[in-house]
Amino acid sequence: xxxxxxxxxxxxxxxxxxxxxxxxxxxxxxxxxxxxxxxxxxxxxxxxxxxxxxxxxxxxxxxxxxxxxxxxxxxxxxxxxxxxxxxxxxxxxxxxxxxxxxxxxxxxxxxxxxxxxxxxx
Numbered sequence: 001x002x003x004x005x006x007x008x009x010x011x012x013x014x015x016x017x018x019x020x021x022x023x024x025x026x027x028x029x030x031x032x033x034x035x036x037x038x039x040x041x042x043x044x045x046x047x048x049x050x051x052x053x054x055x056x057x058x059x060x061x062x063x064x065x066x067x068x069x070x071x072x073x074x075x076x077x078x079x080x081x082x083x084x085x086x087x088x089x090x091x092x093x094x095x096x097x098x099x100x101x102x103x104x105x106x107x108x109x110x111x112x113x114x115x116x117x118x119x120x121x
Contacts, residue, residue, distance in 0.1 A: 076102060
């Protein structure tokens with residue numbers, strides 16, 4: 001969500017103003033481990049205190065719709081076919097279907113519901 005907001009601000013050229021740049025930095029601080037860099041940013045941009053944005057917490061108990069899952073994975077995951085050598089396969093290679101979704105540990109509940117969604121299908 002924050003990445004989309006940042007890209008939109010850059011598209012509108014808001015990053016060229018001090019206010020726009022501070023708004024982008026406040027979004028960066030709210031993302032994943034950005035809070036670890038907060039003091040460094042405050043040293044350069046002292047007004048950042050007023051702009052800090054809290055990261056929304058996902059408290060849903062289910063995946064809203066399969067199409068939501070498709071959009072989420074297109075931004076936060078991938079699906080690929082892995083081909084590797086194998087001594088036991090007739091053709092000398094084996095294939096694996098790999099599905100990966102990554103999230104911060106604080107979103108472990110969301111990952112659990114994604115797992116649950118695929119387990120039930």
